[in-house]
Amino acid sequence: ERPDADDHSATQPPPPSLLSPSFTPPSTPGTATPLTSLSDASGLGAAVHAKAQAEPRGIPVDSSVPTGGCGTKRPRLMETLPQVECIVRARIPTVHGTQMFLHLYTNNVDNKEHLAIVFGDNIRSRSLDAVREGETEMDRLVRGAYVGRLFPGRTTSASVEGVPETFNGDVRDTAVPPLVRIHSECYTGETVWSARCDCGEQLDEAARLMAQTKAGGVIVYLRQEGRGIGLGEKLKAYNLQDLGSDTVQANLLLRHPADARSYGLATAMLMDLGLPQIRLLTNNPDKIRAVEGPNREVVVKERVAMVPKSWKHEGDGFTSPEVNGYLRTKIEKMGHMLDMGAMPR
Numbered sequence: 001e002r003p004d005a006d007d008h009s010a011t012q013p014p015p016p017s018l019l020s021p022s023f024t025p026p027s028t029p030g031t032a033t034p035l036t037s038l039s040d041a042s043g044l045g046a047a048v049h050a051k052a053q054a055e056p057r058g059i060p061v062d063s064s065v066p067t068g069g070c071g072t073k074r075p076r077l078m079e080t081l082p083q084v085e086c087i088v089r090a091r092i093p094t095v096h097g098t099q100m101f102l103h104l105y106t107n108n109v110d111n112k113e114h115l116a117i118v119f120g121d122n123i124r125s126r127s128l129d130a131v132r133e134g135e136t137e138m139d140r141l142v143r144g145a146y147v148g149r150l151f152p153g154r155t156t157s158a159s160v161e162g163v164p165e166t167f168n169g170d171v172r173d174t175a176v177p178p179l180v181r182i183h184s185e186c187y188t189g190e191t192v193w194s195a196r197c198d199c200g201e202q203l204d205e206a207a208r209l210m211a212q213t214k215a216g217g218v219i220v221y222l223r224q225e226g227r228g229i230g231l232g233e234k235l236k237a238y239n240l241q242d243l244g245s246d247t248v249q250a251n252l253l254l255r256h257p258a259d260a261r262s263y264g265l266a267t268a269m270l271m272d273l274g275l276p277q278i279r280l281l282t283n284n285p286d287k288i289r290a291v292e293g294p295n296r297e298v299v300v301k302e303r304v305a306m307v308p309k310s311w312k313h314e315g316d317g318f319t320s321p322e323v324n325g326y327l328r329t330k331i332e333k334m335g336h337m338l339d340m341g342a343m344p345r
Contacts, residue, residue, distance in 0.1 A: 059303050060301065060302055061288060061302060061303045078264040080294075082264055084107045085127045085272075086127045087128075087143065089104070090144055100118055100119045101121075102115060103117075103128065103144075103273075105272075107265055107268070109265070116219070116269050117207070119213075120216025122216065123178065123216050125273055126274060128143070128144060128145050137157055176279075179209060179210050179213055179215060179216075180218050180220065180275070181210075181218075181281040181282070181306075183199075183202065183221050184222050184228075184261055186199035186225065189201075190203060195320035202306055203219070222261070222265060222266060224260075227251070228257075228259065229260055233254055236250075237250035238250075262290075263290040276297075276298060277301050279301060279304055280300045285303070288300045
């Protein structure tokens with residue numbers, strides 16, 4: 001079902017743009033995933049053109065049919081999606097010269113502050129934009145419910161004549177679904193430079209891809225550390241791994257599921273952002289059905305592979321015995337669609 005891609009496939013042209021959504025690719029997307037060049041790069045200078053990297057091409061998927069490339073498991077989904085509300089957003093300029101809008105959400109199932117990192121000016125939260133009883137225009141400006149950009153002296157949240165409604169002048173390509181990454185919090189991989197997993201690298205790569213796509217993108221950042229078991233239990237699992245267990249065995253020995261994450265909140269947040277169709281950046285085919293929701297409230301049109309940088313022989317990628325074992329377990333025991341043959345030796 002998921003044979004390794006060979007060197008010959010890497011030289012083949014991309015498949016036709018019109019494919020049946022039930023088409024199952026003959027080889028696993030990975031290092032051989034064909035790349036598409038940016039259509040607007042031809043007029044740029046050489047330096048800018050080199051910086052405008054092509055993004056991986058997605059594989060059409062359809063969870064409504066058995067051969068739709070969405071795995072074989074039927075995840076247990078919430079019967080009713082959670083209620084979510086975006087209470088504030090703010091513009092965040094990044095150290096890479098791009099910018100995004102950070103949205104903070106509350107919900108009715110836990111007391112955690114889940115986040116949506118939004119790339120693109122035209123992806124807006126319905127709950128944030130909704131008028132609240134008794135609020136002033138300054139209240140709306142402070143919580144981020146405004147159109148366009150803020151500037152000293154601004155007094156209205158509505159469009160201001162002469163002020164662009166987007167920051168970079170680009171209009172989102174609404175014909176193409178935005179790129180979405182569902183990312184679960186990983187303190188060790190994102191903050192303390194852990195080489196036990198590739199979570200930090202995945203977060204950085206997702207942001208890089210979304211900053212360059214005309215369709216816009218969203219990283220849904222869920223506060224479910226350690227695949228849902230919490231940081232304390234995750235550290236215990238690390239000790240078990242040093243004693244010889246893999247990441248799945250360690251969770252089971254601690255009497256936790258191999259993966260305790262839930263994606264109902266992500267589905268509800270994507271609905272609030274007005275995204276009924278998305279391209280999902282993931283190696284996990286089972287995540288597709290989980291993100292779509294109990295009634296396919298959000299439809300995944302394509303799966304885009306998330307290939308480790310070291311597997312693509314990129315200079316800023318990293319490798320370690322721990323992360324190689326972690327990725328091997330994901331492939332062998334959790335069904336992740338990666339080409340094991342590309343793993344650095």
